[in-house]
Structures are given as structure tokens and as C-alpha cells.
């Protein structure tokens with residue numbers, strides 16, 4: 001379209017699609033189909049053997065979904081995207097594309113609870129061990145690495161701690177060993193750019209900001225196309241040895257005619273084919289509607305959250321505030337370096353009145369929704385000690401950054417005066 005790279009704001013509206021060639025329709029159509037007719041047996045054989053790329057069956061790929069994949073990959077500066085049915089599926093496949101039974105990954109301790117469970121229990125039951133380390137000490141990733149380590153994993157802006165991950169430092173350590181860094185960027189789309197700092201793979205729960213409307217569960221894995229999987233073949237056997245499940249394909253070889261997408265190719269043609277967590281074309285369409293306004297929404301989310309932090313700073317009943325702008329030293333440096341586009345919509349605070357105050361606060365909110373979600377256009381709130389973190393003991397809760405009086409907000413796009421008025425009346429009730 002242009003002879004220079006387009007900005008993410010422009011790509012959010014244009015990448016991956018330009019008017020339907022047969023009807024002129026401007027909006028992407030919903031290709032609500034399971035299958036695609038082959039021209040003849042030669043065409044079918046070429047598609048199955050990956051000599052030609054094209055549509056076979058919607059579990060493996062769909063034209064509406066492909067627009068979403070191409071758009072997000074372009075916005076991130078990546079080589080290929082694979083849409084999945086949920087963020088959970090995206091995290092699982094992102095790891096399983098590289099790690100098999102007997103292998104391990106090294107992960108940050110600061111994870112969404114669902115990801116923690118997946119790694120600590122479900123993947124462990126499948127023979128994949130996760131070694132959890134403190135992300136503020138990047139060398140801990142090196143210390144936990146052995147010859148069976150296949151990937152590093154971290155979240156850009158993990159909640160509830162909201163301490164930004166030192167992406168470049170961890171990615172650089174991984175590169176020395178031939179180990180890619182997978183970054184879950186769910187809480188920081190557009191405001192953080194993990195590929196610019198050496199991350200190899202980005203994972204999203206598109207359920208959150210990417211959609212923004214709260215109508216559709218979805219996930220995405222984006223291959224940065226920037227990692228040399230063949231440089232250290234023994235480190236990445238899943239991509240460098242013949243795959244018996246696909247005609248003995250060696251994915252680093254098979255990808256050569258297509259581009260630097262060996263990882264994406266294995267994820268789609270093996271994991272998605274065999275495990276089947278495909279995004280529905282309807283949800284892909286819904287998520288595309290969200291992406292179009294993502295740049296505007298992220299800017300407003302960040303601005304409203306900063307104003308909420310200002311308001312909370314003046315409240316007597318607030319003991320402490322958790323937000324990147326309130327951090328000091330290395331944490332603030334990392335926040336400024338890795339979140340140049342703003343600090344996101346998540347704000348945490350601790351009420352002096354402990355659990356009773358936290359519960360009263362949540363129960364009195366009128367505008368904020370009380371939900372276990374983040375990144376909706378509407379403002380959302382939760383009391384983690386009685387919900388998302390209730391299975392943990394008091395000490396584990398504190399280690400996770402959750403005290404009894406802790407409240408998490410995902411600040412939405414309403415007028416800031418209405419947001420603050422709702423917080424104020426709940427604050428009065430919680431006193």
C-alpha cells in the first residue's frame with residue numbers, strides 16, 4: 001500500500017484486508033464455512049503437502065480468521081499469527097509447539113492464575129516441567145536452564161503486581177542458549193512492543209483489550225520471525241528433526257519457501273490440527289471490530305487509569321496504590337522503557353479496612369462491573385482475596401501481591417468524572 005512501514009493505528013484498520021474482490025464489500029466478510037472445495041486432486045495434494053498454502057478446513061485456517069491473524073501480526077511487526085479459541089489455548093500451544101514430555105520451560109512467577117495452573121499442573125501432568133523464577137532477576141532464568149529447556153515465558157505487565165518484565169534482559173540470556181522468550185502481552189497491546197526488545201513469540205488473550213467489547217473469547221500466538229531456530233538444532237528438536245506426524249517434515253526446512261515461520265507452521269499444522277482449539281470465524285469478525293479502535297482505546301484506558309491513580313492518592317482510606325507510575329528505581333525504569341505507549345488500565349489499591357472494607361467497596365460499586373475480567377471498554381473491579389486468589393493461603397496471597405483489603409480495577413472508557421464518582425461513593429461506604 002505504502003512504500004514505507006505503516007503505523008499501528010493505520011494497520012489496525014487496513015492490514016490483512018482490502019475490499020472483497022467479488023462484491024466490493026469493505027467490511028471483512030464472515031466466512032462461516034467448515035470446508036473449502038479443492039479445484040482438483042492435484043490442488044488438494046499440493047495443499048496437504050504444503051507445496052501450496054490455502055484453505056483446507058476451518059479447524060486449521062479460515063479466511064476471516066486469517067485477516068485477524070495478519071492484522072495483529074502486522075501491528076506487532078511479527079511474521080505470522082495463529083488465532084486460537086482462547087488465551088489459555090494460546091499459552092498452551094505456544095509452549096507445546098517446542099516442549100515435549102521430558103522437556104522443561106523456565107517461567108516468570110508473575111503469571112495470570114490460569115497460566116500458572118496450566119504450567120504447574122496440567123503441563124506437568126503431560127511431562128513438561130515448569131521452573132518458576134523471579135522475573136526481576138533475569139539471571140535466574142539462566143540458572144534454571146538445562147539442556148532440556150525449550151522456552152522462557154513471562155508476562156509484560158503481570159497483575160496484580162504490575163511490575164513490568166525486563167524483556168530485553170531475559171530475551172538476551174535466552175538467545176545465548178538458543179532459547180526463545182515467549183511474552184504474554186495481553187495487558188499491554190500496542191503500549192508495549194515485545195519484538196522490539198528481542199522476544200521471539202507473543203501470546204494474547206484477545207478476549208481482553210484486543211476485542212474490548214467483552215463479547216468474544218479468543219487467543220493469538222504471533223511468531224516474530226526473528227529467532228534462528230536452526231542455529232542450535234539440539235536445543236529445538238521439535239523444529240529441527242523429522243516430524244512423523246507430518247510426512248517427516250523438518251519445520252525449519254519446510255518453512256524456507258514461505259518465510260521465517262517454522263514455529264508458526266508447526267503450531268498450526270500440528271498443534272491446531274491435532275488439539276483443535278480453533279477460533280470461530282464469527283469471533284474472529286467480532287475481534288476484528290475491536291482491533292479497529294484498539295489504538296484509541298488504549299490511549300484512553302491509560303489516561304483514565306492515571307487519573308484514577310491521582311484520585312486514589314488523595315483518599316484517606318487507601319493504604320497503598322499499585323500502578324507502574326507509583327514505582328521507583330528499576331521497576332519504574334522498566335515500566336518507562338517497556339511501556340512507552342502508557343501504563344495500561346490496571347490499577348490496584350489496598351484499603352486500610354482490610355477484607356471487610358474490600359468486600360463492602362466491591363458490593364457498593366454501581367458503574368464498575370464486578371467481574372473476573374480485564375480490558376473491557378467498561379470499568380471492571382474485583383476483590384482478588386475472595387475470588388481469583390481465594391485458593392491461596394495468606395502468605396501465598398501476599399507473595400502474589402494480594403492483601404485482604406486489595407482491590408483490582410480495570411479502568412474503562414467512561415467519562416473520568418463518572419468513574420471517580422462511582423469510586424468515591426464506594427469508598428464512602430467502605431469506610
Ligand code: PLP
Nearest residue numbers: 086087088112184186205207218
Ligand atoms: N493471559 C492473561 C494475562 C490473562 O489475563 C488471561 C485471562 O484473564 C489469559 C491469559 C487467558 O485468556 P482467556 O481467558 O482468553 O483464555
